[in-house]
Every structure is written in C-alpha cells, then in structure tokens.
Amino acid sequence: MKKSSLIITTIALASFAFGGAEAQAVVSSTHTSDNKINFTSGEGVVSPPVNPINPDNPDVPNPVDPTDPDNPGTGQDGPLSIDYVSNIKFGEHKITGKNIAYKAKNANPFVQVTDLRGASDGWSLSAKMSEFKSGNKVLRGATLAFKDGVVKAGSSSNISVAPTKSDILFDNTESKTVMNAKDKGGRGTWLTVWSGTDQANEAIQLNVVAGTPEANTEYTSSITWELADAPK
Template structure:
C-alpha cells in the first residue's frame, strides 16, 4: 500500500512541476504576415465537358456520350458558356399503325453550363425545337418529352447554390426553360443529366402519331439552346 501511494504522489508532483514550468513561458516577440490572392472573370476560358456519370472523374471518357461519338463539346469561351449538349439519337424503326413513344438511345445525355463571371448574378438556360423534317416532309404532331433530369456540380466541392432544372415538353416552337440559377447561385460548372438505360432511355421520349411517318425517310429536328446572364 505504501509503495502504491508513493508512486501516485510522485507522478502527481511531476505533473505539477511540469505544469509550473510551462506556465512560466512568455511570448517575447510577435509579427503579422499577410497572404493575398486576386481573381478576375474567366474571359476566354474554354471549359471542356466533364464525365456526366461522375463529374469528379479526372479521366473523362472519350467520347463523353458514346451514342454521340463525334461531339467534342461546343468550344465556347467564358465567362458564361454552354460547354456541351448531347445530340439525341432515336435510331431506326418499322412503321406501325399506332401512336408510339420512341425512347432515346443515349444512356446519359446532358447539357453543361459554366459561370466564371465571379459575380453571382445568376443565369438561365432555355431551349426551343424545330419540327422534325426531311426536306419538305414534316413529321406532323411529333413531340419530344425530356424529364427526370439530375442536376450535378462539375466538382463535388462546389459550395454555390445549385441551379434548378425543369422537365421539358417540346410541342411547338416556343422556348422552354431548362435550368435556372438564382442570384448568387450557379457559379462554376453545372450539368443536367437525363440518366437512363442504354438504347432505351425512359427520360427522353419522342411521341409520333400514327399515320405520319413515311418509309425510307430520316427526319431531323434541331434544338437551339439559349443562355441568358440573369435568372428567370
């Protein structure tokens, strides 16, 4: 019992002495240094497309959309740019006597926008589609529905407020809102991805009315994407 008591007392005393020694230390001198960094808007910066399935992936697949292999991106320069838009493929189909909704072939079509202005003024992306045509032949009544998009940041560490996305129904030539970044939001790179099954994407559907298609005819439509420097 005495031995144990002695050990405990010795440790406690040592701790007291060390504590006392630390308490006697004093600051003899101070000085303040300064660190600076300056930023300007990303003028003339080209932001390449990122991997739509994993935007943080440093090894971006080439092509980024296998169903759209000849599409490298828009090449637009900043500070506010549309970087990439997938071209939607629907393939070849036999004519039927029914109204049919044809699913997109692209598994992960996407649109990518980058805001390098550094002001946080917000922005909006809209789109309008022409009729499906082949020369003077028109695929009358055809509509394109794009829904269930997923908004992703080009970097998972982006702390800016994410833009919102909208489901789209192209049923005429009017402009439709696709993405909207409010004031102080949407800084950096942002994507809306429409994920689905390869060769049969439920999120992208072209509705064709019975009695309208003509055989041996490829119909084409174009979508014009418009990026404005303010929110809707």
C-alpha cells in the same frame, strides 16, 4: 521507510520546480504575416465536358456519349458558357399504324453550363425546337419530351446553390426553360443529365402520330439552346 519517503519528496519537488519554470514563460515578441490571392472572371476559359455519370471522375470517357461519338463539346469560352449538349439519336424503325413514343438511344445525354463570372448574378438556360423535317416533308404532330433530369455539379465540393431544372415538352417552336440559377447560385460547372437504359432511354421520348411518317425518310430537328446572364 525514511529512505522511500525522501525519494518521493525529492521527485515531487523537482516536478514542482520545472513546472514553475514553465508557468513563468512570457511572450516577448509578436508579428503578423499576410496571405493573399486575387481572382478575375474566367474570360476566355474553355470548360471541357465532364463525365455525366460521375463528374468528379477525371477519367472522362472518350467520347463522353458513346451514342454521340463525334461530339467533343461546344468549345465555347467563358466566363458564361454552354459547354456540351448531346445530340439525341432515335435510330431506325418500321412504320406502324399507331401513335408511338420512341425512346432515345443515348444512355446518359446531358447539357453542361459553366459560370466563371464570380459575380453571383444567376443565369437561365432555355431551348426551342424546330419541326422534324426531311426537305419539304414534315413529321406533323411530333413532340419531344425530356423528363426526370438530374442536376449535378461538376465538382461535388461546389458550395454554390444548385440551379433548378424543368421537365420539357417541345410541342411547338416556343422557348422552354431547362435550368434556372437564381441570384448567388449556379456558380461553377453544372449539368442536367437524363439517364436511362442504353438504347431505350425513357427519360427522352419522341412521340410520333400515326399516319405521318413516310418510308425511306430521315427526319431531322434542331434544338437551339440559349444561355442568358440572368435568372428567370
């Protein structure tokens, strides 16, 4: 019994001795080091189009819009740029005696904007459409609707405030707001994507009035997209 007590006592004293040595350690010297990084605006930077379905996916399909295969993007450089806009296709249809809403063939058409100014000033994207024409022939009364768009960041880790989007009805040549980034928002890359069924996308529809189409005629309209360096 005495032997056992002696061993236990020795261990306890050793532990106390080592613990006491650790407790007496003091800091003898300190110094600080600096870590620095400097940024300038993305002047001259070209931001390529991202995957509209999953912007974080680096394997961007080629082309990004299979219905619009010859569209590589605008090639505009920064620091504030429109990077990509889909050309909307409606295909070929037989003339009917009714008003018809034709659905876009594109499954995931989108518009992409990048702000690399680093100034948090905000921005606004607007658009206006010309009449559908073929030479001097006009598709009178035609309107084009973009609805149910979804705003996506080019990177899911982007902490900037997202721009807001608007449904659009092109019914004349007036400019319509598409996206609007308030002050301190919209930094980095942002998309509005109008996703729907491939070959029958209800998010984008061309409304044609009965009695206006002419046979064997392809009508074309242009949308002019305008990016301003301040919000609306």
